[in-house]
Amino acid sequence: MKAYLRIVPILIVSILFTSCIKDEKTEQIVESKAEKSNKVGSITLVIHGGAGTILKKNMTPEKEQAYRKKLDEALQTGYAILEEGGTSMSAVVAAIQVMEESPLFNSGIGAVYTHEGRNELDASVMDGNTGKAGAVAGVTTIKSPIRAALEVMNNSPHVMMAGPGAETFAEEQGLEMVDNSYFGTERRKKALEKALEKEADKTSDLLQYQDWKYGTVGAVALDKDGNLAAGTSTGGMTNKRYGRIGDSPIIGAGTFAENISCGVSATGHGEYFIRNAVAYDIAARMKYLNISVEESAKEVIQKKLVDKGGSGGVICLDRSGNIAMEFNTLGMYRGYMQNGEAHVFIYKNE
Ligand code: ASP
Numbered sequence: 001m002k003a004y005l006r007i008v009p010i011l012i013v014s015i016l017f018t019s020c021i022k023d024e025k026t027e028q029i030v031e032s033k034a035e036k037s038n039k040v041g042s043i044t045l046v047i048h049g050g051a052g053t054i055l056k057k058n059m060t061p062e063k064e065q066a067y068r069k070k071l072d073e074a075l076q077t078g079y080a081i082l083e084e085g086g087t088s089m090s091a092v093v094a095a096i097q098v099m100e101e102s103p104l105f106n107s108g109i110g111a112v113y114t115h116e117g118r119n120e121l122d123a124s125v126m127d128g129n130t131g132k133a134g135a136v137a138g139v140t141t142i143k144s145p146i147r148a149a150l151e152v153m154n155n156s157p158h159v160m161m162a163g164p165g166a167e168t169f170a171e172e173q174g175l176e177m178v179d180n181s182y183f184g185t186e187r188r189k190k191a192l193e194k195a196l197e198k199e200a201d202k203t204s205d206l207l208q209y210q211d212w213k214y215g216t217v218g219a220v221a222l223d224k225d226g227n228l229a230a231g232t233s234t235g236g237m238t239n240k241r242y243g244r245i246g247d248s249p250i251i252g253a254g255t256f257a258e259n260i261s262c263g264v265s266a267t268g269h270g271e272y273f274i275r276n277a278v279a280y281d282i283a284a285r286m287k288y289l290n291i292s293v294e295e296s297a298k299e300v301i302q303k304k305l306v307d308k309g310g311s312g313g314v315i316c317l318d319r320s321g322n323i324a325m326e327f328n329t330l331g332m333y334r335g336y337m338q339n340g341e342a343h344v345f346i347y348k349n350e
Contacts, residue, residue, distance in 0.1 A: 040226035041321020043082040046336040047074050047095050049105045050215035051313035054331025055280055055346055064346065065299045067333055071344045074098040075337040078219060087228045088221035088229035088256055088263075089150070096123075096146040096233050099217035105333075106215030108144065111183045111235025113192035116242060119183040119235055122249040124160075125151040128228030128257035135160040135249035141167050143176040146233040149249070151175065160249060195239040215333075216248055218265025220257070220317040228319060230255050230263035230279075237270065246270025252280035252326070259319055261286045262293045267332070268312010272305060282316055293317070297324035 049071055056064075078095030083089070100108025101142035111119040123137035123145035134153025137160060142148045148170040152161050159325035161169055171177055215236035223229075232255045234248040247254035247270035253271065257263035264279040273279075278300055285296040297316045303311070306328050313327025315334060325334045325345070 002087055007077070039320050041222060041319065042339060043079070043224055044317055044323065044336065044338045045078045045082060045091055045095060045219065046221070046307045046315045046317050046319045046323050046325065046326070047099070047217070047219045047334065048265060048267055048313065048315045049069065049074075049099055049217050049333030051311075052214045052325045053329060054346060056332070059346075065093050067346060070099065070102050070104055071333060071335045072342055074219070075335050075342045075344070076216075077341075078221060079337040079342070082221060083335065085224055087225075088227050089125065089231075090173075091221040091223065092125065092219040092231040093146055093231045095219040096217055096231050097144055098194055100144055100146060100233055103187070105217045106188075106235045107146075107233040108219045109183055110152060110185050110188060110215075112188050112215070112238040112240075113184075114236075114242065114244075115196075115239050117189075118180050120240070120244075121145040121183070121233070121235055122246055123231070123233040124249040124251060124255045125149045125153055125229065125231040126155040126251055126255050126257040126263075126339075127153070128230070128259045128263055129225075131258065133159050133255075135255075135259035136166040136170070136249065137245045137249040138243060139163065139166050139170070140180045141177050142170045143178045143182065145255025146231055148175055149175075149231065149233075157207055159251065162245070164339040179270050186225050188235075188238070191238050199239065205326040214267050214269075214312065214329075216254075216267040218248075218255070218267060219314060220263035220265055220315055222263075222317055222319065222321060226259070226319055228257045228259055228263040228317065230257040230265050232265045232267075234267075247273035247278070250274055251278050254279060256283050257282050258283055261317050262296075262318040264297075264314050264316045265311060266314045268305075268327075268329070272308055273312060276300070276304060276308060278305065278314065282314065286318070293322050294324045294326075297326040301326040315319045 078091035103110035126133040218232040261283035316324040
């Protein structure tokens with residue numbers, strides 16, 4: 001019995017000792033990961049203008065040139081803000097506004113039509129430093145939905161506002177309001193007419209048809225303070241039903257930003273991106289599996305999403321300035337600017 005009593009304190013001391021060693025080891029691992037993510041890269045802006053069946057054979061040289069020029073303009077506009085010391089959020093919003101104002105993309109002017117023949121817009125932003133986010137959904141009269149998303153983040157206690165309420169809020173914030181017809185274009189009207197024809201023809205596959213092109217716009221930026229921000233703006237999908245909301249205004253699906261992992265903006269068949277929490281999944285895999293932004297984006301877009309039958313793509317950026325532009329469609333309007341140089345791409349093998 002006495003011998004037993006002597007052994008007990010020795011056992012307790014040795015257990016405490018080994019657990020201390022373990023704690024030290026864990027701390028070392030955590031520290032080294034944190035150190036890695038603290039290596040801040042140079043200011044960077046990544047953008048997309050939508051993914052889909054974008055083929056050179058269906059493009060005229062003029063059209064291709066127009067896309068490349070507008071993507072470049074969006075990059076230069078956002079990057080100039082970063083160069084002047086502006087925040088990643090300001091750069092994201094400015095780059096997206098350039099694309100919202102262009103009829104080439106499915107956001108702002110040039111948004112696709114709903115089944116009923118009007119434009120209902122969704123947008124969101126997220127700040128990777130504070131974790132704050134803002135979104136608007138199903139809005140029809142706010143000239144710049146991305147700006148409205150920013151106002152929700154900055155000037156309301158909420159994350160997402162929808163429909164007429166979001167519009168009243170935007171007006172109260174002094175944002176420019178427009179008639180719904182402001183967003184309309186002939187090209188998108190024709191796309192709706194075609195979709196309605198396909199829908200009436202029960203022998204054709206409407207989903208297959210819808211897949212031909214998306215066109216949502218998005219941006220992710222890294223500023224001089226090492227802060228990430230992401231944003232996405234869209235008209236949704238042609239022939240969508242009343243009140244349908246896609247992934248673009250949903251934090252964790254179409255948009256996500258977190259300094260310790262990455263910033264993400266998505267484009268594609270929104271329902272799949274919502275169900276698979278695509279933007280957050282890419283960030284989470286980086287943290288939990290300790291993998292790079294490129295590996296994580298590839299895994300989610302090329303494996304997980306493909307297995308589920310979802311098409312589309314993402315742009316991602318981490319704090320060290322590593323970029324991923326991953327898509328499982330035939331093309332994605334995309335580009336990035338880093339070290340003062342802008343690069344723009346459209347097709348798959350560029
Ligand atoms: N993701 C958007 C949506 O489903 C569409 C797109 O990316 O163009 O609303």
